[in-house]
Amino acid sequence: MITAADLLEGPRGRRFLLELLRQLLDDESGPGEHLHHVLFWAEYHVMRERGDAPTLVGPGTDRPEPAPSDQELADALRAAVDVADPSSVRPVHVLRALADTAAAARYWQEPDGEDVLLARAGLGPELARLARAWAGAPAVDAVVAPSDPAAPWSTVFDGDHGPEPLRSTAPGDAARALRDWRRALQAEVDAVGWRDRRRRVDARYSGEWWSTPPSGLLVTTPSVPSHGPLGVWAVEDDMGWEQATVTPVVPREGARVLVLDDADDWAAVCRRWPIDVSWTTRRHDWYRTTGRDAGWVTPDWEGVAEAYDAVCLTMRCWLRAAGTAIPVGADTASVIAGWTPGSTVWLRDPVPSADAPRAVDLVFDNDRLQWRRSD
Template sequence: MTIVEDLLAGPRGRRLCWEVVLGTVGDQPDDDTLFWASYWTSVHRGDGVSLFGPGASEPRPAPSDDDVVTAVEALFDAADPASATLDQVLAALGRAAESAMWWQEPDAEDVLLGTVVPRSLHERIAAAVAAAPGVQALFATAPVPARWTVIPDTSGYGGAVRPAAAVLAEWRRELLDERSHDLGDPVTAPISGTWWTTPPSGLLDTTTERDGRGPLGLWAVEDHTGWERAAVAPAAVDPSARIVVVDDAEDWAALCRAAPIDVTATTRRHDWYRATGRDGAWVVPDWAAIAERYDAVHLTLRGWLRASGTAIPVDADSADGTADSADGTLGSAEGVLHSADGTPASVIAGWTPDTTVWLRDPRPALGPSTMWRWSGEDRGWLPA
């Protein structure tokens, strides 16, 4: 696969391209078409948006699709995405992650990019973005990449380190206990709850860095809570560690096939319907079962760009998995992986791109940490 193909495959890749364009615009075109297109997209689906300031009492009519495409082309022409630096690209990646909210409908910009902008224009934008030195540096990996953990400097973070097996066992018990939701509720009901599919908190996660700018765990965080300081520590990874790699949607589906837990009767049914538009059976990987086979799971940058937030089909016929016996042990998945359309699905949600989550003890040992801070002036992370 080429970088261009990776950028075009999914909504996060397309959004990264658009954020790079916006971050490299020189003279901003004097045109508010995209603002009004986003506003009316939100209004028409009932998001409850409001206008303030001059002109709020007389909003401009919704632009046509042709007007939107013309405005996107004008911004692209005013930008220089092929010159984007690594700092600009990392900031754009952060904005692409912040706009990934898998408990609600895609934001208006994602809707417009996915439904109005033609593929031919996306291809032109992606080709320019892929040529940027910052994008080339983002996709480049060292032969033996160093890994780092990020510890947000927030109150309430930390505490005693619990055994990984205990963390996973508790997560699994709680997840199975969640499966009491009334499936008689309409999928459109305003019900929300747990929506992420990462292994549970309490485990160690690491990301790699790019050219001294700090690990991606600083730059690109889904569902960011606003922290602006963090400790960064190197992790000493055993080169013989067994790491299962998720590099695309099929790799995620394979994890679900190997060890699925049915989560249709949880609030995920409603959250993921809003996020993907799909109503059907849903599964997630059983991380406790995955930990019996692997030391860690790694979601690549490429896998995140291509598949994050999409409904990933999971072929029921090849499932060998888990997870519904009364005693919580691995058992037959018979009767679990079926939906009205015959195929369950899953979602990569809540992940930071390029993350490795360590599922077993002993976890990688951490070296001395250094503090990093977010600089609004520089629009980036800097050593404190």
């Protein structure tokens, strides 16, 4: 079960609180409209101060409104929370909120403006009210703590890795993918030169920012009845896919799964299987998203595969810790970046099931704002 503290600890949890509130509000009238208006101008000025404000288009945009005060923002949030009915939350609301929360995650640049606003102390009391309400909602538990997490599904988006959800895997495919990834990362580390080390941390220099195992491995997520797997909903760095093929996966009996449930679990993996990426482009990307400039490490997933068959990043861990600088050592930290919350990545080749899995094609219904079968 997700607690109120879990929803308040990190940027993804706080953003989820706001996105779920939005699902219950009318943003064209009343408190919902007012909150939308205040957030728009507050975010605009946050982004303007750091030099990346969007261009305003339309009547009156040559005279931007002044930045709302923290008190005005807190008052607008309080009025919106007052009219929201926690009992009206449905699983589809939670899934839409998670989708928007994941889509707003940015680990290669400065945080989204609303994430910055939600970290302000003045909003703490109202966010805490939301956290207490949402943490106890049955619909939230149904999505973030599914009753049958051992019934996973793989997800392949159309245009991502082809139309087949589970290609025919030859023995050793997973080991080969991990080995190639490890060699490529080591080559990246070895290629760091004197100029790279002398470059200012805030230089506009970017590259690989994710800390996930390599692509090509089987990834599974639990499914929410009538709404499909989490893997079609909560996607970081979403490319706007509207078609997907999902397939049930039968886990290997007795599989050794490393469960990462909070920041301490992630730090422990980094301490046991570290790769020092302090002077790669991650230094610049992770500085922009966390504000921290010091040593960086990422897990060596090839090493993890020697002890575990799979690694699972729980929804709780993602809500609490994704996108933050997680202390690992005296002068090192790491970032959880690029993960689908609640996903399990299989570091060893899956064992084919005796029963052939039946794939299901899904499409996103833009009118109902949810996934459905394509037939």
